[in-house]
Amino acid sequence: MIDEPSERLIEQRIRNRIYEILEILADCDAGVDLVGIKGYFNLFEDFVHRPSIEAGTSALSRDERAIVLEIAEFLEAASETNPDFTKAEFIDSDWPGKIAPTAREARALFLRRGLFSEKIEEIEPGRPTAIAAGQ
Template identity: 80%
Template sequence: MIEEPSDRLIEQRIRNRIYEILEILAECDEGVDLVSINGYFNLFEDFVHRPSIESGMSALSRDERAIVLEIAHFLEVACEATPDFTKAEFIASGWPEQIAPKARDARALFLIRGLFSEEFEEAEPGRANIAQAAR
């Protein structure tokens, strides 16, 4: 029987996915090339606008949450400003160049704590929850 992951473990995995998407955004034009224009906008959106993140109850720290929501807003503005652009037109618009530095800052902030386990709950990256460790 496969055990369903806990809400905490899901939040840890989501934080790790957000970090991976920040790596794509940090790559500037190459990130757009890697995932296409739709992926560039939608990958981040798929993970960020969750009640747990918006309410501050996720595995993100307060500072991580703030910078992630700032990037989400930046992406929304970029998407509204370039609604029907092709990938080449979007790159030429300069938006990826504007977003990349903030994504790099966010990535560096995430790495201060490190990434969470994908397999077991942790209070902080590299530190298992007491209750989980007792199992």
């Protein structure tokens, strides 16, 4: 029988998924081409608007949380500009070009800490909770 992942492990995995989405957003127009217009908006939304992130209790650091929420505001503003963007219209609008620099900054911020394990709980990337508890 496989154990269900802990809430902490889920939060670590979500942070890793957000990092992967930042990679897409950082690629500007190529990111839109890769996932399409719906994917561009929905992938981020699927992971960002979680109670743990909005409350500041996720695996994101305070600075990571702030920049992720800033990107969410960019995406919301872009969506409000034209909720029915086609992929071509969205690229022509230069919204991907406005979002990409902040996504690159966020990606660099995430990499300063590194990515979390997908299998074991960690206090910080590379520091399992069992080891940290025993120190």
